[in-house]
Amino acid sequence: MRRFIPFMIALGLVALLPLVSPSDFYINLASQAAIAALMALGLNILVGYAGLTSLGHAAFPGIAAYLVAWLSTRGGLGPGPAAVLAVAGTFLVAGLFGLLALRATGLGFVMITMALCQIVWGGAYRWTSLTGGDNGLSGVPRPFGDMLTPTTFLWLCLIVLAVAIIQIGRFAESPLGVALRGTRDQPRRMSALGYDVWRIRFVAWLVAASWGAVAGLLYAWYHQFVSPHMLAVTASAEVLLMVVAGGAGTLAGPLLGAALVVLLKNLASIWIDRWVMLLGATFVFIVLIMPDGLAPGLMHLRERFRKRMASPTIAPPLAGQERIDG
Amino acid sequence: MSHKTAYSCLALIAASLLSTSAFSQPEPIRIGFMTVRSGALAAGGKQMEEGLNYCLQERGGQMAGRKVELITVDTGGQPATTRTRAQELVERSKVHAIIGPLAAFEALAIDDYIKQVGVPVVSPSAAAEDMTQRKPNPWFVRAVGTSAQANHALGEYAAKEMKLKRVATIGDDFAFGHETTAGFQRTFEENGGKVVKKLWPPLNVADYGSFISQLPTDVDAIFASFAGGNGLRFLQQYAEYGSPVKVIAHMTTVDEGILKSMSQEAVGVISSGWYSATQDAPGNKEFAEGMRKAYGADPGYYSVGAYTACAFVDAAAKAVEGKVEDKDAFMKALRSVKLDKGPLGKVSLDEFGNPIMDVTIRKTEMKDSRLQNVVIKTYPAVTQFWTYDQKEFLANPVYTRDYPPAKNLGN
Numbered sequence: 008m009r010r011f012i013p014f015m016i017a018l019g020l021v022a023l024l025p026l027v028s029p030s031d032f033y034i035n036l037a038s039q040a041a042i043a044a045l046m047a048l049g050l051n052i053l054v055g056y057a058g059l060t061s062l063g064h065a066a067f068p069g070i071a072a073y074l075v076a077w078l079s080t081r082g083g084l085g086p087g088p089a090a091v092l093a094v095a096g097t098f099l100v101a102g103l104f105g106l107l108a109l110r111a112t113g114l115g116f117v118m119i120t121m122a123l124c125q126i127v128w129g130g131a132y133r134w135t136s137l138t139g140g141d142n143g144l145s146g147v148p149r150p151f152g153d154m155l156t157p158t159t160f161l162w163l164c165l166i167v168l169a170v171a172i173i174q175i176g177r178f179a180e181s182p183l184g185v186a187l188r189g190t191r192d193q194p195r196r197m198s199a200l201g202y203d204v205w206r207i208r209f210v211a212w213l214v215a216a217s218w219g220a221v222a223g224l225l226y227a228w229y230h231q232f233v234s235p236h237m238l239a240v241t242a243s244a245e246v247l248l249m250v251v252a253g254g255a256g257t258l259a260g261p262l263l264g265a266a267l268v269v270l271l272k273n274l275a276s277i278w279i280d281r282w283v284m285l286l287g288a289t290f291v292f293i294v295l296i297m298p299d300g301l302a303p304g305l306m307h308l309r310e311r312f313r314k315r316m317a318s319p320t321i322a323p324p325l326a327g328q329e330r331i332d333g
Numbered sequence: 334m335s336h337k338t339a340y341s342c343l344a345l346i347a348a349s350l351l352s353t354s355a356f357s358q359p360e361p362i363r364i365g366f367m368t369v370r371s372g373a374l375a376a377g378g379k380q381m382e383e384g385l386n387y388c389l390q391e392r393g394g395q396m397a398g399r400k401v402e403l404i405t406v407d408t409g410g411q412p413a414t415t416r417t418r419a420q421e422l423v424e425r426s427k428v429h430a431i432i433g434p435l436a437a438f439e440a441l442a443i444d445d446y447i448k449q450v451g452v453p454v455v456s457p458s459a460a461a462e463d464m465t466q467r468k469p470n471p472w473f474v475r476a477v478g479t480s481a482q483a484n485h486a487l488g489e490y491a492a493k494e495m496k497l498k499r500v501a502t503i504g505d506d507f508a509f510g511h512e513t514t515a516g517f518q519r520t521f522e523e524n525g526g527k528v529v530k531k532l533w534p535p536l537n538v539a540d541y542g543s544f545i546s547q548l549p550t551d552v553d554a555i556f557a558s559f560a561g562g563n564g565l566r567f568l569q570q571y572a573e574y575g576s577p578v579k580v581i582a583h584m585t586t587v588d589e590g591i592l593k594s595m596s597q598e599a600v601g602v603i604s605s606g607w608y609s610a611t612q613d614a615p616g617n618k619e620f621a622e623g624m625r626k627a628y629g630a631d632p633g634y635y636s637v638g639a640y641t642a643c644a645f646v647d648a649a650a651k652a653v654e655g656k657v658e659d660k661d662a663f664m665k666a667l668r669s670v671k672l673d674k675g676p677l678g679k680v681s682l683d684e685f686g687n688p689i690m691d692v693t694i695r696k697t698e699m700k701d702s703r704l705q706n707v708v709i710k711t712y713p714a715v716t717q718f719w720t721y722d723q724k725e726f727l728a729n730p731v732y733t734r735d736y737p738p739a740k741n742l743g744n
Contacts, residue, residue: 032424142508231445
């Protein structure tokens, strides 16, 4: 559990934000970053640990958000039961999608996940009587009534995020998680060793989808509005961008990536008109300087800094250099 | 320090404080403006900015004697971003009113939020029917008509005066296209016409060829409802196919904003709308000329929407004598706004915050070496409910692709 301490300290500091924030705006921004981080953490299981690059991850938050929105507005359920049903429903759909998507790997997997997400998008867009078409579903009721202020909503998001970090961190270090990384690096050898590669991937897929569904609930409660835009290819690409920019296969990476994207998108635009360009330039910069992503890149920097402090005159031994690069 | 000097010091300080507050400028009225500067909707966003800037310049940057501080944000045409930008305006910049956003789904994305925080919002272009019908919002006022507001008139005109019997429709496959087409279909069929085919090309379709070849040539007219640049692309391609049938259209298909990029293909299109740069409304001549001088083109849907929204805010600010801090009084004034002149002429708002205004039937003609929408008939003071009973109208479901049902398809 010790390795979770830095994460918990960081989340604890964010939870104190309402004390210093001059307005609710920054608190709400932090909530958004937490929701985005939740999506990115889920996708990271696929991209980072399983080596399956998905361009359709928005499907899970999307389905969950639509389900909870529909059930609690037109379905007449309370937010609680609606949330449970929404997560269960998303889980079922994810199982079905997994059967289809996990037949492929590599580029094929990218295409099929994108296609599946497009199907969901198409349904949300065209099945107007059920989904409201591109006008979406509005007026989604929030749980906990008046207790849910911007501050308490941020705390709710952070608590969920903390649970996700611990669950996913433990999952990654568990025998199953190690086997999952094995299927990423050497699927055929893993198969030869008697591991059921498909089943391991399927479990990872379901875990990723479940956290996506939870993120979808928070998304629907935060915005109180769902529309097909949250299922668009750009939405999936944005989550993938968070994972890749932050550092796939690390626990801190998706969190950093999500915070970076949300803050750049919403904070930079206050001062800079051409914020889209800034976003692009930032990612080019990350790719050039830290091709593995922010989290590994920063670790790399720290390592180098430490070495230089330890032996300022002698060049580092070749073996060490190799280990870092490899 | 003796007591006397201490008192006189205090008196001096108090006096200086009083005098600074007495002579200092009143705080400016802060207006948030939500536009789109990136993505597919950016052209409309730019025209909105022009209309709004023109309005503020015309008023010398002041409303009701107070300076106006305009805080512009870019929503990128994304609902989630729109919500964050609205929060930025309300929570960070503490605006007194918001003009925007552009698209209906953006306006719907902040619907609940503006109810919660209670900030007056004037929409310069979002036309979604239900926002002023079945889901009214006490803090929301519209400076444009609903999607179908002008098409009810066109449907009746097409059946009664153009004597059209059979019409095929083609429109963008999103809520705006569905609602505009439904409004036309309803009044057209109630007056004896028949809609025999309905086509819905996707919003971002690259080529209209496959849809145009599905359009029947044995009908009396094609009703076209396109938004953004799609009207331009459709009419051009339809002309390439020889324009076998006359085209009637919703105002955005031949909007002044894109008319400047069209040529012969737009000539002869009959459309309906609440604004044409040539219309003879009190105040429109000066407005259209001023806009032409400032921006080199006729004003259209978006620029007029933003201008009118700004004029609404101005009129409401005057009605409360600049005390926009009293939100409830300001909102009440906004909802009872009445304009006597301007691009739209006489405008007032109904109980849902939707404008009651003249709707015109126009014909696109080449005049003074530019395309213009020339008014041929005016329907005065048209409401969003047309001639229907308000209660009955609201008891029906909102207009969609399939409502009202088209009973004459294939005839």
